[in-house]
Amino acid sequence: MSEKKDTFEADLAFMRSLVSEGGRAEMSGGIVFFWAGLFYGLQCLVQWANLVELIRLNALxxxxxxxxxxVALLVLIGWVMWRDRKQGPKGVATRAMNAAFGSAGLANCFIVVVFGYWAVNEKSFLIWALYPVVICAIQGAVWYTAYMIRKKIWLAGVSAGWFITTLVLGVLAKSPHYVLAIGIALIVLMSGAGLTMMKLAKK
Structure with missing residues (x-):
């Protein structure tokens, strides 16, 4: 009986930690996601416009x-880390989500090396073009993990968006509109998720 009581109390403490965390961590994550999606989304839109000759960019x-x-994102992350330097211990849910996104970032570092190596060796743009396809699939998996932790339907929507983007990029891999699709996905899914996180943190 005592063992069941201890288990119940542990489960209750875990559930409480999922819903009682402050909005500071969510606000910080939202800021980074919003601006990262905006910075890289706009970068992709500019590159697409250059590819289809809507604009002409010189080498500079x-x-x-x-x-x-x-550069802008690194400055922003540095500012967020400085702002949160005195923040107390994070709750279970935040640590779990940080672990999920951190693991995805680590996987990204190794995947880009492999795809970059073979793209250069084979002189194949297609190999390099498939790299973002894999990253989008990983993003879908990470956001699904976030949904399973938080049980918020908007997280499942972001996950589904990344999986749909994976399929779209697979079809457009040889088209200049491939870059446009990535740009739209970054602005809608990443910046959109960041904006949602910031709004929820304010509440």
């Missing part, structure tokens, strides 16, 4: 479009 313009979003 192409280099700036490639580098500036990453």
């Amino acid at each position: 313009g192409q280099l700036s479009a490639a580098i500036l979003p990453t």
Whole structure:
């Protein structure tokens, strides 16, 4: 009887931790997702416009479009980390979600090396084009994990969006509109998710 009581209390404590965490962590994550999606989404839209000759970027313009979003995001992440430097211990749900997204980021680091290596060796743009397809599938899996942890339907919607994007990119891999699809997905799914997180944190 005592063992059942201890198990029940442990389960109750876990469930309480899922719903009682402050909005600070969600706000910080929302800020990063919103601006990351916006920075890289706009980068993709600019690159698509250049590919279909709506605009013409010189070498400096192409280099700036490639580098500036990453520089801006690193500055933003540094600011968020500095802002949250005195934040107390995170709850179970936040730690679980951080682990899921951190694992996806780590997998991304290794996948980009493999795809980059073979794309260069085979001189094949198609191999490189398939890299974002894999990343979108991983994003779908990570957001589904977030849904299973939080049980919020909008998280399932983001997950489904990434899986649909995976299929769309697979079809458009040899088309210049492939870059447009990535840009739209980043703005709608990543920035949209970030905006939702920020709104929920304010509530």
